[in-house]
Amino acid sequence: MSHDELAMAQAAAWLARLGGSVAGEDGVEFDAWLEAAPQNRAAYRRAVLLWQEFDARAGDVLAELAPRGRQAPVRPFAARRASRLLWLAPAGGFALAAGLALAVLPPLMVPTTVTAYATGKGEHRHIALADGSAIDLDAETQVRVTLSRSERRVTLGDGQAIFDVAHDARRPFVVAAAGRIVRDLGTQFDVKARGGQLTVTVARGRVEVESVSSAAPERAIALAPGQRLAIDGAGVGQLSRVDPAETFSWRAGRLVYRAQPLAEVVADLNRQFVEQTEIADPELGKLPITGVVVLDNPRAVVARLSLMLPIKAIPSDKALILLRR
Structure with missing residues (x-):
């Protein structure tokens, strides 16, 4: 079995195991499998697409899987197409078909x-x-x-x-x-x-x-x-x-502000760092800030803020205290 075929077989197994969701320990193991080999992520995408293809033709596939003599009436072309879909993968194809067949079973078999x-x-x-x-x-x-x-x-x-x-x-x-x-x-x-x-x-x-x-x-x-x-x-x-890139920049460790109050900036910083920052004077929290804040460490951030605003920071046992300069 080639690496690609093995990845497809494993992808089908994950599809059947997860039932359409990633949760708990399964989610940790699934993430590890995705990162284990470059072909795994692509294989899983292909398996999901095949899942959707089967789902769209669930009636035909289930009729094909039913025991002889108990099949629902199926148009010959649909039956042949479902059969081709079921056996489309060579080595490792049975595992893939099993995972995809599970995906088109009635909703009770795939719980929310x-x-x-x-x-x-x-x-x-x-x-x-x-x-x-x-x-x-x-x-x-x-x-x-x-x-x-x-x-x-x-x-x-x-x-x-x-x-x-x-x-x-x-x-x-x-x-x-x-x-x-x-x-x-x-x-x-x-x-x-x-x-x-x-x-x-x-x-x-x-x-x-x-x-x-x-x-x-x-x-x-x-x-x-x-x-x-x-x-x-x-x-x-x-x-x-x-500019959506400004809003999305938090994912890269940057926050972009346009005339937003210092109190809002400090609230954001306190979510990003364990070391907290407090504003001593509520009026100081109304000062507007326009600029980019790089989230490296809280003291460096506050030092850069003091270049834009008339503020200074005094360390205490619990937090950095911002005062008017």
């Missing part, structure tokens, strides 16, 4: 899975979902991922995440955050939910944002690449044009 992920202070995390989508979590972020045969749903608590979604018209991808639903139309976007406020920024494709409240229905707002919707705690939304 719910998996929670969280990051701590200063921690970023990349999550690869079995459907080919990916989620990047910022520091101090909590999400719950629910994968079923009819929908892919992420519930975002307090936090920020970038979603890179594999399009699947049969299984919508939605993000629930801050009392809103962000409905993906095949795209890459960032969602930030902090303190009851919501910001959605689109880099590629389109999304729709709508309220989950039936008492006060709102018209869904469609966002295109380069657009950001910011909704404050009172529910007032503002649509603007932005």
Whole structure:
């Protein structure tokens, strides 16, 4: 068996084992397998595509697998096509077919899975979902991922995440955050939910944002690449044009600010570093900052901030204290 054939057989086994989701210890082992050989990731993508092909022809495939004499009526062409799909792989093909056959069994055989992920202070995390989508979590972020045969749903608590979604018209991808639903139309976007406020920024494709409240229905707002919707705690939304690269820069260890208050910057820093920073005077927290903050270490960051603002830092036992200079 060649390396590619072995990778395909292993991909089919993972597809059957995970049932459409990556969770717990299985998720750790799956990530390790993806990184173990360069052909593994490509093999898994091929297996997922074949899964979808089988899913679209589930009736034909199941009829082909049924015992002789108990098959449902099947059109001859469909039966022959399902048979070709079932045996399309040579060596290692049986394992692949077994994994894909499992994928098209009735929903009870592929249960809905719910998996929670969280990051701590200063921690970023990349999550690869079995459907080919990916989620990047910022520091101090909590999400719950629910994968079923009819929908892919992420519930975002307090936090920020970038979603890179594999399009699947049969299984919508939605993000629930801050009392809103962000409905993906095949795209890459960032969602930030902090303190009851919501910001959605689109880099590629389109999304729709709508309220989950039936008492006060709102018209869904469609966002295109380069657009950001910011909704404050009172529910007032503002649509603007932005450079998505600035919003996504936190993933590379940089934060970009445009006339945003020092208090907001310090709140972001306190999520990224264990060593905390405090503002002694609330009025000081209103000072606006425009610039790029490189997240190397808190004292270096504060030193650079003091070049842009009339502030100075005094270390204490618990935190860096910011004072007016």
